[in-house]
Amino acid sequence: MGNQEPGPQANRTLSEQDHFEVHDLAPEVFYEQVHSFEFWFQAVQGYLSGKVYGVDPNLSAPSLPDLDRDRLITVLCNYCVGETAALEGASGLIAIAPNRHTKIFLSTQVVDEGRHLEVFLHRLRLLDVADPEGEVERRASRSLLLFKRRLLELVNGKDWEAAIFAQNVILESLEFTVFQSHAREADPVTRDLLLGIVKDERRHIGFGENELGRRLQLAPHIRARLGQVKRELDHLVLDTLEETLLELGADPVEREKLGRAYLEAAARLGLET
Amino acid sequence: MADFLTAYSIQNWLESCPQGYLMGTVYGHRPEDEEPAPLLENEVLREEAIRTTVQLVVGERCALAASSGLINAAPDEASKRFLATQTLDEARHVEIFTQRLLDLGVPKKDLESTIQHFANPNLVKFAEVLLEKVDKKDFVAGVVGQNIVLEGMAFSVFEMLHAVSEPTNPKFARMLSGTIADERRHVGFGENRIGSLIKQYPERKADVEKLQKEMSYWMLATFADAFRNNPARAEFKRIEGELSRAGVHAEWQGVDLLTKDPEEMEQILADTVLKEFKTRLSRIGIEYQTPDRP
Numbered sequence: 001m002g003n004q005e006p007g008p009q010a011n012r013t014l015s016e017q018d019h020f021e022v023h024d025l026a027p028e029v030f031y032e033q034v035h036s037f038e039f040w041f042q043a044v045q046g047y048l049s050g051k052v053y054g055v056d057p058n059l060s061a062p063s064l065p066d067l068d069r070d071r072l073i074t075v076l077c078n079y080c081v082g083e084t085a086a087l088e089g090a091s092g093l094i095a096i097a098p099n100r101h102t103k104i105f106l107s108t109q110v111v112d113e114g115r116h117l118e119v120f121l122h123r124l125r126l127l128d129v130a131d132p133e134g135e136v137e138r139r140a141s142r143s144l145l146l147f148k149r150r151l152l153e154l155v156n157g158k159d160w161e162a163a164i165f166a167q168n169v170i171l172e173s174l175e176f177t178v179f180q181s182h183a184r185e186a187d188p189v190t191r192d193l194l195l196g197i198v199k200d201e202r203r204h205i206g207f208g209e210n211e212l213g214r215r216l217q218l219a220p221h222i223r224a225r226l227g228q229v230k231r232e233l234d235h236l237v238l239d240t241l242e243e244t245l246l247e248l249g250a251d252p253v254e255r256e257k258l259g260r261a262y263l264e265a266a267a268r269l270g271l272e273t
Numbered sequence: 274m275a276d277f278l279t280a281y282s283i284q285n286w287l288e289s290c291p292q293g294y295l296m297g298t299v300y301g302h303r304p305e306d307e308e309p310a311p312l313l314e315n316e317v318l319r320e321e322a323i324r325t326t327v328q329l330v331v332g333e334r335c336a337l338a339a340s341s342g343l344i345n346a347a348p349d350e351a352s353k354r355f356l357a358t359q360t361l362d363e364a365r366h367v368e369i370f371t372q373r374l375l376d377l378g379v380p381k382k383d384l385e386s387t388i389q390h391f392a393n394p395n396l397v398k399f400a401e402v403l404l405e406k407v408d409k410k411d412f413v414a415g416v417v418g419q420n421i422v423l424e425g426m427a428f429s430v431f432e433m434l435h436a437v438s439e440p441t442n443p444k445f446a447r448m449l450s451g452t453i454a455d456e457r458r459h460v461g462f463g464e465n466r467i468g469s470l471i472k473q474y475p476e477r478k479a480d481v482e483k484l485q486k487e488m489s490y491w492m493l494a495t496f497a498d499a500f501r502n503n504p505a506r507a508e509f510k511r512i513e514g515e516l517s518r519a520g521v522h523a524e525w526q527g528v529d530l531l532t533k534d535p536e537e538m539e540q541i542l543a544d545t546v547l548k549e550f551k552t553r554l555s556r557i558g559i560e561y562q563t564p565d566r567p
Contacts, residue, residue: 041295087354091357092344100367107364115287117353118283118284121350133349
């Protein structure tokens with residue numbers, strides 16, 4: 001099929017696929033390759049094959065002391081709020097996406113976000129939470145709910161650059177930072193599902209940075225508007241980060257380090273920290 | 274409600290779809306399959322294949338916009354998650370049918386203009402009626418329009434195309450069989466989820482029935498253009514005759530499609546789809562409305 005669009009990873013060896021990073025691609029190759037169902041499928045197949053609700057079925061959930069269990073429930077509930085925001089944000093963005101490739105990429109992101117929500121709700125059930133959705137409502141962080149509201153306002157306002165920035169750079173970077181940190185200290189079941197999610201988040205951030213990077217090159221005036229969105233959202237994100245890290249028992253040095261890691265994500269786009 | 278929705282989880286979707294019947298496929302077909310040479314070498318047939326595939330792209334683009342747009346209108350988390358899988362299914366359909374246009378020789382730079390040129394205006398109207406409901410975040414009407422009417426139509430159209438393609442174009446037949454499996458899941462969700470919502474909001478029935486009638490009219494008008502007014506009917510007749518003489522059959526709904534005139538095929542398709550609508554709508558407590566005939 002000579003006229004076929006570029007195949008995703010079909011020609012890579014397994015070893016090459018293990019080390020494959022979308023961030024390493026040149027922008028034009030990245031754009032052609034990653035915006036397809038085929039690419040998504042090849043990517044997730046590597047780390048979701050054989051998993052049930054994001055977890056190796058051979059792992060068993062440990063029994064946690066009451067205080068640890070309660071903290072974990074609060075953290076997972078807030079992960080659910082973040083993933084619901086991401087699901088609603090990504091699905092709303094499809095309508096305003098500028099082309100077919102972008103719509104298809106966002107469709108893969110929609111199912112990723114839906115999967116994250118599902119695995120977190122399932123983890124809550126494993127912790128004997130009888131009504132996970134009700135528990136999420138009860139324990140939701142106010143800062144995160146405000147962030148979600150603002151994100152959906154940007155999406156509904158059809159502001160493509162600002163919404164992609166809020167969704168695929170700010171929110172995804174926040175989740176990436178927190179999930180990576182949490183995975184290091186988590187019980188085996190939670191760690192396994194977090195590590196799978198982190199791989200998805202890396203793909204979403206790559207898309208956001210690439211999409212905005214190209215637009216910023218073509219229209220540098222967008223930078224000022226994104227800077228304004230960032231200043232508006234930073235305190236909500238940093239408050240959420242602080243609340244979550246406190247629940248996870250992170251010390252002040254670790255909290256400050258992770259706060260910086262989040263701010264560096266915006267800095268990669270040349271937006272002031 | 275919660276029990277039936279567990280069958281529509283993303284975990285089940287992953288196991289049955291990407292890790293199930295799509296395993297080993299590339300753009301929905303076996304990697305070694307290609308469009309048959311007699312199709313690519315016959316300009317009339319090639320153009321007709323492009324015209325048909327464009328309608329599939331138009332329909333799937335509408336389904337992608339509708340399913341993603343309905344996520345934010347869904348009243349519960351489980352429905353949102355099912356619609357997330359449907360969104361990606363529809364995006365995959367857009368991708369594979371767009372790829373087929375490229376395989377049929379449409380240059381990449383001409384994709385959009387080709388789609389605009391061949392898109393049936395009645396099908397565009399059909400999509401507009403549905404997307405108006407989605408834009409208003411009307412979940413009940415949106416799901417009936419999307420998962421019962423649009424998907425129900427697509428299901429029968431794909432089955433008919435599959436019956437004709439199976440003996441002549443294994444690549445296209447394989448693409449269609451994967452798509453049919455997706456559509457079956459979507460229609461099932463629509464019936465199950467909307468049944469309970471209609472019981473909860475019986476005042477919505479009249480509006481939903483009006484939507485079904487209107488969308489059905491535009492669907493029938495699309496069928497009329499595709500069969501009655503098809504510019505390639507003489508060439509189709511010649512090839513169908515050749516295939517019949519060679520002992521090739523395309524059985525669907527108890528008839529050999531290769532022996533039928535375009536008007537008869539239109540009638541079979543329209544009757545099949547409308548009968549399905551009637552059955553499915555009655556299951557969810559909606560009274561089927563007979564559409565005007567174009």
